Amino acid sequence: MKLYNILFFVVMMATVVACSNKNQIRSGDSIEVAFEKANNFYERGRFTDAARAFETVLSIGRGTEIAQESQYLLAQSYYNNREYLIAASEFRRYATNYPRSERRIGAEFKEALSYYQLSPRYKLDQTDTYRAMELMQLFIGRYPDADEAELAASYIDEMRDKLARKEYESAALYLRVRQYQAAAIYFGLTLDQFPETPWAEKALANQIYAYILFAENSIVERQVERFQKAISSYETYVQLFPRGENRSQAEEHADRARAGLAQARQLTAQN
Numbered sequence: 001m002k003l004y005n006i007l008f009f010v011v012m013m014a015t016v017v018a019c020s021n022k023n024q025i026r027s028g029d030s031i032e033v034a035f036e037k038a039n040n041f042y043e044r045g046r047f048t049d050a051a052r053a054f055e056t057v058l059s060i061g062r063g064t065e066i067a068q069e070s071q072y073l074l075a076q077s078y079y080n081n082r083e084y085l086i087a088a089s090e091f092r093r094y095a096t097n098y099p100r101s102e103r104r105i106g107a108e109f110k111e112a113l114s115y116y117q118l119s120p121r122y123k124l125d126q127t128d129t130y131r132a133m134e135l136m137q138l139f140i141g142r143y144p145d146a147d148e149a150e151l152a153a154s155y156i157d158e159m160r161d162k163l164a165r166k167e168y169e170s171a172a173l174y175l176r177v178r179q180y181q182a183a184a185i186y187f188g189l190t191l192d193q194f195p196e197t198p199w200a201e202k203a204l205a206n207q208i209y210a211y212i213l214f215a216e217n218s219i220v221e222r223q224v225e226r227f228q229k230a231i232s233s234y235e236t237y238v239q240l241f242p243r244g245e246n247r248s249q250a251e252e253h254a255d256r257a258r259a260g261l262a263q264a265r266q267l268t269a270q271n
Helices: 002-023 031-043 047-061 065-080 084-097 104-118 127-142 149-176 180-193 198-216 220-240 247-270
Strands: none
Touching: 002 031, 031 047, 031 065, 047 065, 065 084, 065 104, 084 104, 104 127, 104 149, 127 149, 149 180, 149 198, 180 198, 198 220, 198 247, 220 247
């Protein structure tokens, strides 16, 4: 029985190798046969093998209709295999080489989508996020009526929300480590750069608080101007977010700032 199992395994491995060799592109294969083999890998979900095979097809058949199809499926193979940086490059090559293709618009969107897939969580470097947003915005500008334009806009909103959170969390970190001036500045940047996101309202409420702490931890001579900044932030808050989620907190901060301002003025006058 043991010998039978070994023989069965050997036969099966030989069969697998034979089938694998049969599917590989061989020297002398026509471009049609090579494409068929590459496409077979693609349809079976073997995207690494498909990408390698489509690269071979392109090397022997540039300038043909099969090459055009192969270029698109090559990009798709890398995308499906989650090799998004390479996929973006291949989609760009397709759009550049075949500007009259009906797939060109889809290829340009897929290039942007590849960078969107590379966009990391908010704590990490956001270079790919900015690139994705840039390409999505270019896409909308060029093809405002395309089916993908609305989806591109929703992706931009999503990425802007992530960038706003990164800015907000930076400000919150400065607040925790008692770098109150830096916290106030970064809360302000969150509002200035991402006013349409939910983080803007929260950032402005916390900017009031950061300026209060900045003032309270300053020498008397600088407290007046810093409490005034807190009050100014509150006035901006009321104008922009009259029904904001953090309105009651903002009002409590404003009361504290006014009391601190009155006391600072009194101490300044005494000196």
